[in-house]
Structures are given as C-alpha cells and as structure tokens.
Amino acid sequence: MKLVCSQSDLSTNLSLVSRAIPSRPNQPILSNVHFIADRPNQHVRLSAFDLSLGIETRFSATIEEEGDLALPAKLLNDMISRLPAGELTLETDGDETEAGALNVTITCECGRYQVRGLDSEEYPALPVIEQGETLTLPSNAVLEGLRGCLFATSLDETKQVLTGVHLTVNGDNLEFAATDGHRLSIVNTSSEGEEESEETAANLDVPFEVTVPGRTLREIERTISGQKEEGATLNLTVEEGQVVFELSACRITSRTLEGQYPAYQQLIPQSFERQISLDRRQLLDSVERIAILADRDNNIVTFAIDAENQQVILSVESADVGSATESISAQVTGEELKIAFNVKYFVEALKAIPSQELEIKLNSADKPVILSPLGEMKMTCLLMPVQIRN
Secondary structure (H helix, E strand, O other): OEEEEEHHHHHHHHHHHHHHOOOOOOOHHHHEEEEEEEOOOOEEEEEEEOOOEEEEEEEEOEEEEOEEEEEEHHHHHHHHHHOOOOEEEEEEEEEEOOOOEEEEEEEEOOEEEEEEEEOHHHOOOOOOOOOOEEEEEEHHHHHHHHHHHHHHOOOOOOOHHHHEEEEEEEOOEEEEEEEOOOEEEEEEEEOOOOOOOHHHHHHOOOOEEEEEEHHHHHHHHHHHHOOOOOOOEEEEEEEOOEEEEEEOOEEEEEEOOOOOOOOHHHHOOOOOOEEEEEEHHHHHHHHHHHHHHOOOOOOEEEEEEEOOOOEEEEEEEEOOOEEEEEEEEOEEEOOOEEEEEEHHHHHHHHHHOOOOEEEEEEOOOOOOEEEEEOOOOEEEEEEOOEOOOO
16 A cells, blocks of 8 residues: 555544544454555545444545555554644555554655554444435534534433434424433424425425434534535435434444433423523623532522512522622513522533523423523523422
C-alpha cells in the first residue's frame, strides 16, 4: 500500500471514526482502525466498529498502491493530530513480521514514523442493510430534534429502551422523543427539505418508528454540526435490529433498541390551571447562580409563583452552606403556588430550549409541568416536580 494525503483530512477522519473504538475491547482487533486505500476511486476509507456502533468515512487521496490493514487507533490518532499541516505519505513495506504485523512508514516534512499494523482479515465488517426502508431527511431538521431531546435519555443501562431516542416519521412530520422516567422531551419538526424530491415524499408517506441508542445519535449530532453544506440531507435506512445513517462521506451504523417505548403522549396533561411566560436566558442564569448554594443531598430549587406582583421567586437552601433567593419578572396567569424541581433536570431542560421566551404550564405542586419555547419550534419538555418537605 502506498498513498499520499493531507494531514488535515487524515486527522479529521481519524478523530471521527475513533469515537467507535471501544474503551475495553473484547477482541484486540477492535482497538484498531480499518484503513483501506481504494485506488480505482482514489480515496481512503476508514472504519471503526465496537460491534454495536460503527463509523465509516472516506476522503480523497492519491493512491499509488491499494491495500488495507488495521492500525492502532489511539496511537495513530494521537500521532497524526500532532504532525504539521501538509502532505503525508503512507507506505507499507509488504513484509510481515513473525507476529503477523505489517510495518507502515508515515513520512512528512518533519520526519519519518513507523507504526506496526495488523492484517485486517479478522476485522469485522460493518453491517450492510440489503432490504430495508430508506428515508431521506433534512439534516437541519434532524439536528433540531436531537438537540431538543438527547438530554432526556436515560444513562441507566438496565432500562435499555430509555437510553435511546424514539423517532416517528409520519407524512412530513418528524417526532423525536426521549424520557428517563423523570422527564420527557418531545420535538416535532418537518421532514420536508427545501427541494424535496417526489421519491422522498412518497417514502415519507409510510408511518415509521424506531428507537436508536443515544450514543449513536450523539455522533449523528456531532457529524451534522460539523457539516458546512447548506440544505444537506441524511439517509436513514432501517431493518429489524439495525439502522444506518449516511451523511455525505460518512456512514454510521448502529443496532436499534428492542422493547416497547413508553406511551409518552399519555403523560402530557390536557389542561392547565397556571401559566407563566418569562425570559428563558434570565431564568437559566438565575437558577445556575443560586444552585451553587443548593443542598448537595437533594439539589432542589423552589419556585414561588407570585401572581399579584407578576414574578417568580427562586430559592435554595442548604443547612451546611447557606441560602439564596432571586426574583424574576414574568407574566403569570392563575393562582399562587410553590413548587420544587431537581436543579440538574431543570437546567438541562432550559439549555435545550432554543427560544428567548419560555412558557411554563402547570397545575399543582405534584403534577407534571410543561416547558415549551415561544416561537415556531414545536417542543414539549415535561418535568416531574420534587416533593417539598415541610
């Protein structure tokens, strides 16, 4: 194998695929990146796979001799990222060592490096879906949905289905939902791109549901965020147990999560006795300030709704540290009420809501509370209050 590529292209793509390298691989080969030099197409293809999440990327290079091998991911990523910008030449000597290793020489303007790789014959191939439903979705709509709900996924691996995001496609509506049992976030956005093809529109007429691991979707979010192309699209292909996302020169594969996702729509109250409108950024700043003094054992912030003075009074108290109180102007409809929330959950919800103005709808101190942006974005964030101990 012999090729010439740019340091920036190799470093960027290595960094991306390395996210699929397991921290504790149950097979030694999985700690490597599969490196393929494709001469007919004049590009390099990199892939990594932990048997659940797989990432494959490709980039242009001058391929003089094709070939493929497995290279140690962390070592290669650390080394390439520190090399100076410019052209790199990678070349194998073609001779295997007694241990079956292949020597790869990397040459740049500052010197030469030699890395031992392995024969890639044992490297597992990323899953390929031959028969499955493919949807073409606007990348910006997917990004909006993921940013609005990923924070609400569960970290408890014993509740597998709750560690993912439930995606529903129905006509031109995309619905993203995530819950960990204490909070729920739902984002509705449009699957229609600026220039949607007839084929895409026909595909989207079929109702479609899948639950995808949060870890996979965080990689999708990062990849879309790094795209600079206007009007970019994402291809989503699903068959039983497997999902594939294709974005430009990147392909991400993942298992889907089994099990019935909770009927989350039934959790949302149909009517509300109280409603508050206020500045989201101001509320977030206030909560983060006074949360410094929150009791570390319960991490609770209390909201006192003052309808007479049209304000919300925030307070925290810790027997060991101290206490804090702040008030914020608001438009309040309904009677006064004191209610408490877990600070961490409340702050994460406020950060996920993108609008300047926030609407809070609630009934009583022990019933679900709904936070939603005032604007075009259709987002519903449900929080369960914390019981206030007298």
